[in-house]
Amino acid sequence: MAGIDLGGTKILTGLADADGRLVAEVEVATCAEQGSAAVVGRMAETVKQLLEQVGAEEEELAGMVAASPGPLNPVTGVVYYPPNLGWCEFPLREALADIFPVPIEIENDASLAALAEYRYGYGGRYDPLLYMTVSTGVGGGIVIDGSIYHGAGGAAGEFGHMKLLPDGPLCGCGCRGCLETLASGTAMARQARELAERGQGKRMLELAGNCPEEITARTVGEVARGGDAEAGEIILRTGRWLGIGLANLVNIFDPAAIVLGGGAALGLGALLLDPAREEMKRQVMRGLGKKTEILPAKLGGRSGLLGCLALAEQKEWIKSGGVVVGN
Numbered sequence: 021m022a023g024i025d026l027g028g029t030k031i032l033t034g035l036a037d038a039d040g041r042l043v044a045e046v047e048v049a050t051c052a053e054q055g056s057a058a059v060v061g062r063m064a065e066t067v068k069q070l071l072e073q074v075g076a077e078e079e080e081l082a083g084m085v086a087a088s089p090g091p092l093n094p095v096t097g098v099v100y101y102p103p104n105l106g107w108c109e110f111p112l113r114e115a116l117a118d119i120f121p122v123p124i125e126i127e128n129d130a131s132l133a134a135l136a137e138y139r140y141g142y143g144g145r146y147d148p149l150l151y152m153t154v155s156t157g158v159g160g161g162i163v164i165d166g167s168i169y170h171g172a173g174g175a176a177g178e179f180g181h182m183k184l185l186p187d188g189p190l191c192g193c194g195c196r197g198c199l200e201t202l203a204s205g206t207a208m209a210r211q212a213r214e215l216a217e218r219g220q221g222k223r224m225l226e227l228a229g230n231c232p233e234e235i236t237a238r239t240v241g242e243v244a245r246g247g248d249a250e251a252g253e254i255i256l257r258t259g260r261w262l263g264i265g266l267a268n269l270v271n272i273f274d275p276a277a278i279v280l281g282g283g284a285a286l287g288l289g290a291l292l293l294d295p296a297r298e299e300m301k302r303q304v305m306r307g308l309g310k311k312t313e314i315l316p317a318k319l320g321g322r323s324g325l326l327g328c329l330a331l332a333e334q335k336e337w338i339k340s341g342g343v344v345v346g347n
């Protein structure tokens with residue numbers, strides 16, 4: 021089978037044999053600005069290239085799973101409005117089916133990352149498992165009884181858009197005060213820039229070459245590690261908002277684990293996660309949260325692709341247990 025992880029900047033494609041072993045992988049740039057047809061063409065090209073590499077034919081593919089930024093409908097295979105791709109209700113499955121005469125699944129990348137962490141990262145030990153990625157934005161995926169939970173319209177799991185602060189910062193979704201506007205890499209960078217505009221946050225500004233627009237979450241993290249109180253305060257505040265988001269999820273799902281991935285969560289580590297855990301404990305309903313572990317994602321940038329394999333396992337396109345993760 022073929023798995024394609026379609027991202028805003030890159031396409032990572034892998035080919036797995038019938039035993040579920042990843043036998044070939046390739047990464048190319050998405051070039052989203054060239055439009056949907058060109059992107060699908062590049063996706064198809066990667067699959068053809070890998071088939072050629074291993075000496076296999078298209079007809080030998082048991083199936084194909086494409087991980088795409090959401091929101092999308094996995095039943096219809098239509099991708100709605102992914103901000104990073106600039107698409108509008110694009111029928112991704114239809115476009116791929118025109119090229120490959122095989123069964124094709126389209127799934128939200130964060131949902132597949134959740135399934136991958138459930139299946140390969142943590143060996144099925146935590147169920148229900150929620151996955152939250154904290155990077156530029158905040159995404160989420162839900163695994164219940166070993167399967168992705170989709171909701172009625174197929175788009176469940178938008179953890180980044182739970183509302184925390186009425187009249188808070190404006191979110192890309194059009195609402196105000198979403199978790200994503202308060203606890204993401206973008207949110208941290210914004211706060212550091214606001215300080216710089218007021219003549220404060222000097223060390224962060226210095227590290228960014230005195231260009232406020234060059235300040236990123238990484239800048240904030242680096243300066244905070246050096247003991248800077250203003251940067252530390254931004255991360256502490258972000259961690260607390262994240263903790264409130266986690267408490268809401270615990271109150272609703274009572275999950276066995278919430279796995280945190282994404283550049284900001286993994287890059288800042290304990291600096292962000294410790295205050296998040298503390299705030300979660302403070303905010304969660306009494307009696308809840310005792311069974312919920314907050315864990316780091318284990319699969320990094322390959323979680324989308326590995327999620328494609330995990331779904332292919334469930335479709336019985338490949339045998340289970342073939343994937344070796346962690347090296």
Ligand SMILES: [Zn+2]
Nearest residue numbers: 181191193198
């Ligand atoms: Zn939002």
